Amino acid sequence: MTPDAVVVGSGPNGLAAAITLARAGLSVQVLEADERPGGGMRTAELTLPGFHHDVCSTVQPLAVSSPFFRSLSLEEQGLNWVHPPYPLVHLLEPERAAVLHRSVSATAAELGADGDAWEGVFDPFVGEWPRLAASVLGPMLRLPRHPLLMARFGLHGLRSATGLARARWTSDEARVLFAGCAAHAEVPLEQLLTAAFGLVLTASAQAVGWPFAAGGSEAIVAALVGCLRALGGEVLTGRPVRSLADLPPARAVLFDVTPRQFLAIADDRLRGRYRRQLEGYRYGPGVFKVDWALSGAVPWRSAAARRSGTVHLGGALGEILASEEAVHAGRAPERPFLLTTQPSLFDPSRAPAGRHTFWAYCHVPNGCEVDMTERIEAQVERYAPGFRDLVLARHAMGPGALERHDPNLVGGDIAGGSSGGLQLFFRPALRLSPYATPLPGVYLCSASTPPGGGVHGMSGYWAARAALRGSLRGCERSAAA
Secondary structure, three states, X not given: OOOOEEEEOOOHHHHHHHHHHHHOOOOEEEEOOOOOOOOOOOEEOOOOOOOOEEOOOOEOOOOOOOHHHHOOOHHHHOOOEEOOOEEEEEEEEOOEEEEEOOOHHHHHHOOHHHHHHHHHHHHHHHHOHHHHHXXXXXXXXXXXXXXXXXXXXXXXXXXXXXXXXXXXXXXXHHHHHHHHHHXXXXXXXXOOOHHHHHHHHHHHHHHHOOOEEOOOOHHHHHHHHHHHHHOOOEEEOXXXXXXXXXXXXXXXXXXXXXXXXXXXXXXXXXXXXXXHHHHOOXXXXXXXXXXXXXXXXXXXXXXHHHHEEEEEEOOOHHHHHHHHHHHHOOOOOOOOOEEEEOHHHOOXXXXXXXOEEEEEEEEEOXXXXXXXXHHHHHHHHHHXXXXXXXXXXXXXXXXXXXXXXXXXXXXXXXXXXXXXXXXXXXXXXXXXXXXXXXXXXXXXXXXXXXXXXXXXXXXXXXXXXXXXXXXXXXXXXXXXX
């Protein structure tokens, strides 16, 4: 049967687009080049048998906040979220920790003189979190549904992350909690608008936590695929699309790919200004990631670090800035700011009894070929002396390996493109609808479209809505009838 719509790519955004169209009563096919769906959302025994590592992301700060994900019955498809006691701990020194709790008041209580100022910034956003999440996880250029809330958010978010941190708080603990969250955006922290990233991630942790999927991130994909199949959609693996000629007939095609892949697929069908804009699309820094199989838990000196799913290693604000500034200057940092996760502490299915999985990544210049394994392990050892003695096996992936695993990770960029400057608002090109392309019935639905990177499915949802208003107009009503 000829489908109404075809989706190319089965990452969270591709599956979200397919589910949105299937919910409207359309027949949908998802074509995935790999033999398994999921894109970067896969879990594998990267080191030793019985040790289950997430190949790319583990902790999902925005998944439980996503309006699209919350509209699905993912638990009925077998998805269970694991919430560690603390969403995040940032280690300034081996025994000095800043703790981000699942509560503004609990976080503020440990920040001393900065407590009141912390509550002043985050209370309004955490208290209105569902509304704020729905507003920020959408196209940037639209009339806000909650203008007063967004005006307050803009008052802080338009600033640089370092500017807001230094203006509002005096303690190292408050500043690094916020700046470390902002650094997830992979944009220079002295740049305007970077405070917005820190506000969203810090507020989300205090509102709903930073959970991960029991059993591995591929459980999220399995649940999404289950939802799609329950609606009559299908996922076909081992089906690469190298040109538009590889596609079956359909009224609409949605591509969960970045501009670079789309240019190659569309070839000479794309011309003019739109093509030039895609050719000029900027990718952000890459990452270097190391997974370990350990004979025991990471021997943190800090008791708080042993209760957190995510641990940031980066010292005080100046050290974070030095690491990130090196990356954006084109250098691999000597003492990198690390984002680490330890899921097996809270999910025993990840490793054999008594053993553990652990991973860390740092930012590096896009396409960087420097092996960061030794520098990363030195940072972990700095905060957890004796760590190296526990290593049974390791698996390292630099930017090149990440891109080979998932072509959307161009140069190791896990965010689908830089969110710096105007590209935060106009991605992937300056158009009234960022999802529609000049080709009739062809749309982009990847993280290269608003709202950008993260496991939330909202780019796919909004692209599908654009298709239903465009080339699929009328199909929704007739199919539902």
